[in-house]
Amino acid sequence: MMPGMTPHAPSATPQSTSRRIIVTGCDHSYFHLVDELVASIRDHADTPIGVIDCGMTPEQVARLRARGIRTITPHIPDHAPRRAIRNRPSLAINISKLWLDQMLPEFDLIAWLDADTWVQDGGALEQVFAAGEGGALAIVPEIGAKIANLLGVRWICPGWMQIRSFLYKNASRARLPFHIRKRIGAKPLLNAGVFCLHRDATIWPVLRRWQALILPRRGMAFTQDQLCMALAVYIDGQPVTFLDNGHNYLGPWLLDESTGQLANLFFPHPPVGIVHMASQKAMRGGLENTMTIPTVQGGRVALNLRYAGMRQFRRHDGRPENIPPS
Incomplete structure (x- = not known):
């Protein structure tokens, strides 16, 4: 067991009749994001939630357990780089992603949401589960509305x-x-920030076979989960169900003034289902940090994209500031 990681007894979370669970993970510094993620899920569903503990404080663990959230000990295989994990315990979260079927044997359907995601539209969460029911990896390829070169x-x-x-x-x-x-090399990245798999899916041992090969190699702990998924799908031909980018939305950011919700860049600009704040370090760190984004109606507004930031915005009537074009 690594420093800062304490084994946890199962919490008294009631079993779901459909035997499904939503899982995330954090250390003490990302707890505020997980707290908001849990609140966003509870706006839409009472699905059991589990949090892999890679360095939360006792008070944070107690707060989760008081809300019926189970805390989970990370799984660290023998081939994991021990020194790297000692120096950065949160790396165990990405490593554990490929062992969730064994870590949670009492659940049939496991959906993963990164700590820096939150659920805006509950229908998207249901679709993530539905896409994973048949045993395929349900995941979003990075080929959506991102304004960037498709291939570096x-x-x-x-x-x-x-x-x-x-x-x-x-x-x-x-x-x-x-x-x-x-x-x-030219295939789209499969973003492991949001995915769903059935416990009996054939891809699990394939993922772990690649992990055993890749993980001992220097500097691979942080990115090995996404690389293993790509290898299992593109090289081994494991079944995959692609979800559209609204199920793991990384931007570009757009606000619909009529609803006060983040909207997809693609017309007709439906609400984003699951917001993913990857690369938004400043906003993740403080609600006072904002970015200026356009609106569907042609305006511009300064927003913090976190769940709490959007709630704060809507409490102020959701009226965009008069920001001149840059």
Whole structure:
């Protein structure tokens, strides 16, 4: 057991008739985000929730358990880099993602939501569960409304370029052979911030086989979950069900003034289902930190994208500030 990680007895969370659970994980510094994630889930569903504890304080654990949230000891396989986890205990969260079927054998359907996500539309959460019912990996590929190059490249000279995608770079760091890097290098990243799997899905042992190969290699603990999922799907042909980007929305950000909700960039701008604040470090750290985003109606508004930030915005009638175009 790593420092700061305490084994927890199962909490008295009532069993769901459908035997499904939503799982996340955090240390003490991300607890405020998990607290908001739990509140956002409870706005829509009474599904059991579990939190992998990678360094929460006793008071934080007690607060979760008082709300019927189970706390879960991370699973750290023998091949995990012990020194890296001692220095950064939260790495055990990403490692544990690939062991959830064994960590939670009493549940049939397991949905994972990163600590920096929150649920805006309960229908999206139901669709995530529905997509995982049949045994396929239910996940969002990063090919949606992001305003960015679909494939990272570095131009060397006219007609020549170097692939710089997430999957190619990480497969290279893991020292995977070129024929594998070639097959996955131009494929979309499968974002492991939101996914769902049935406990009996065939992909679990395949994920762990790749993890056992990749994890001991230096610097791979943080990114190995997404790389393992891509390898299991693109190399081993494990079944996958792609969800649209509204189920794990990373931006670009847009507000619908008529509803006070974050909206999808794609017309007709439906409400975002699950908000993911990856790369939004300042906003994750404090509600006073905002960013200026456009609105469906043509305005501009300063928002903090967290669950608490959006609730605060709506409490003030959801009226956008008069912000001139940049």
